[in-house]
Structure formats: structure tokens, C-alpha cells
Amino acid sequence: MELKTFENLYLQETKTVLKSAFFREGSNEVFNEWEFAETVLRSDGYVPELCVIALDGEAVIGYNALTKAVIGGQSGLALGPLGVQKEYQNAGVGSALVRECISRAKELNYSWIVLLGGGYYTRFGFESGKPYGITVSDNEFDNEHIQIMFLDGSAKNKTSGKLVYCDAFYDSDGNLL
Numbered sequence: 001m002e003l004k005t006f007e008n009l010y011l012q013e014t015k016t017v018l019k020s021a022f023f024r025e026g027s028n029e030v031f032n033e034w035e036f037a038e039t040v041l042r043s044d045g046y047v048p049e050l051c052v053i054a055l056d057g058e059a060v061i062g063y064n065a066l067t068k069a070v071i072g073g074q075s076g077l078a079l080g081p082l083g084v085q086k087e088y089q090n091a092g093v094g095s096a097l098v099r100e101c102i103s104r105a106k107e108l109n110y111s112w113i114v115l116l117g118g119g120y121y122t123r124f125g126f127e128s129g130k131p132y133g134i135t136v137s138d139n140e141f142d143n144e145h146i147q148i149m150f151l152d153g154s155a156k157n158k159t160s161g162k163l164v165y166c167d168a169f170y171d172s173d174g175n176l177l
């Protein structure tokens with residue numbers, strides 16, 4: 001397996017991979033991760049070096065993106081979408097993609113990476129955002145899915161407040177997708 005910075009020539013294949021990873025019968029056809037991934041590429045939060053694909057030979061088998069985000073006025077990154085082609089899951093591809101993105105984010109001197117997700121992310125050093133007072137909306141203070149990883153320890157005591165993703169994560173009414 002090889003990890004490589006995403007390029008547009010891989011777009012259709014990457015969307016097919018994300019569809020394979022995320023598709024559930026009857027799932028939301030208006031919002032889906034494979035179309036969302038394309039929106040992210042056109043967003044104000046897109047950082048080319050932080051969109052990474054995994055290849056098996058010439059074939060795309062996984063994708064992970066980190067995009068610019070803000071918490072309480074402090075800049076950092078948000079993780080997602082992350083997906084691995086179904087037949088390649090549970091073979092270390094997702095972990096390799098996440099670790100590569102973390103390492104690239106450190107090199108680029110970002111202070112933290114935030115995400116909304118489940119138990120998969122603890123292995124990389126993500127912790128609950130709750131103790132830091134990180135929220136996703138003005139009226140919702142108790143989101144147990146908010147997780148953060150500090151790449152710069154000194155950011156810990158100044159990263160608090162509402163998480164604002166890049167524009168791709170919101171609909172035209174400003175609601176988080």
C-alpha cells in the first residue's frame with residue numbers, strides 16, 4: 001500500500017471508494033459522504049497536502065482529509081471524510097491514512113485536530129472535547145462525539161468554545177450537515 005496526496009485525477013475513483021465505505025441501503029441520498037468529499041475539495045478549508053489517498057498498485061482504496069477549522073477563534077483542523085474500500089477494511093489502511101494526516105498536520109504546525117466520531121479514534125490519541133468546553137452549536141453543549149487531539153500542548157488551555165468547520169460542512173441555511 002502507498003499513501004499519496006490526493007489529485008483530481010483520482011476524484012471519480014475516490015468517490016467510488018467512499019461510496020463503498022459509507023453506502024447503506026436507505027441512507028440519506030441528499031447528503032452523502034462521496035458527494036461531500038467533492039464539496040470539501042472546493043471549500044475554503046481545503047488544504048491540498050492534507051487530503052491523502054491510499055493506493056494498492058494503481059487502485060485507490062482509501063481516503064482521508066483534514067480541513068481548516070476554528071474553535072473559539074483559534075485555528076486548527078477537522079478530520080473527515082475518512083473511508084476505506086469495503087474489501088480492504090480492517091487491514092490497517094484507515095490507521096495508516098489517519099497517522100499520515102496527523103504527521104503532515106504536525107509538520108505544517110497546526111495545533112489541533114478535531115472530529116465528530118466514535119471509538120475508532122482513541123488509538124490515535126484523540127480525547128473527548130467536552131472537558132475543554134468544545135461545542136458544535138450554540139444550543140448544544142453536551143456532544144459526546146466531539147473529539148480532539150492536540151499537536152501542540154500549549155494550545156490545550158486556549159482551545160475552548162464553538163467549533164466552526166469550513167463552509168463545506170454547512171447547508172445553505174448555515175446548519176451543520
Ligand SMILES: CC(C)(COP(=O)(O)OP(=O)(O)OC[C@H]1O[C@@H](n2cnc3c(N)ncnc32)[C@H](O)[C@@H]1OP(=O)(O)O)[C@@H](O)C(=O)NCCC(=O)NCCS
Pocket residue numbers: 021022082083084085088089090091092093094095096116117118119120
Ligand atoms: C472506519 C474505517 C475508516 C477504519 O478503517 P480500517 O482500515 O477499516 O481500520 P483499521 O484497519 O485501521 O483499524 C481496524 C481496527 O479499527 C476498529 N474499527 C473499525 N471501524 C470502527 C468503528 N467504526 N468504530 C470503532 N472501531 C472500529 C476495528 O475493530 C479494528 O480494531 P482492532 O485493531 O482492535 O482489531 C473504515 O472501516 C471505514 O471506511 N468504515 C466506513 C466509513 C466510516 O465509518 N468512516 C469513519 C466515519 S467517522
